[in-house]
């Protein structure tokens with residue numbers, strides 16, 4: 471996966487406590503360690519991803535968000551494009567943000 475995508479991690483001390491990746495114009499594998507959620511790491515990673523996308527002249531970022539992350543993306547200016555049911559992942563919410 472790391473060969474096909476740009477992968478980024480957030481490190482505190484010597485511990486990796488967040489990951490995110492970018493393939494084309496789409497965000498994947500966005501996770502913050504459960505005991506660190508709500509402390510700003512996700513916002514830092516998302517800002518980093520948006521700066522990377524801008525530097526690559528990507529005009530619009532997309533993500534297939536889980537229901538639990540919808541509010542997080544809304545806080546950061548993402549809007550819902552569609553919601554679909556997926557047999558493996560449940561409700562998947564495709565969201566986007568013009569950069």
Ligand SMILES: CC(C)(COP(=O)(O)OP(=O)(O)OC[C@H]1O[C@@H](n2cnc3c(N)ncnc32)[C@H](O)[C@@H]1OP(=O)(O)O)[C@@H](O)C(=O)NCCC(=O)NCCS
Nearest residue numbers: 500501502507508509510511512513535536538539541542
């Ligand atoms: C979604 C996730 C990446 C956000 O990272 P985070 O470090 O917890 O987020 P932050 O601390 O930067 O939060 C930023 C804002 O979003 C809000 N927020 C974050 N996660 C939220 C959630 N699940 N539900 C509602 N609001 C949320 C925070 O309250 C905060 O708002 P505030 O600044 O007004 O208080 C992280 O919670 C996570 O890994 N969740 C489980 C996996 C997941 O859902 N990944 C995304 C798949 S698309």
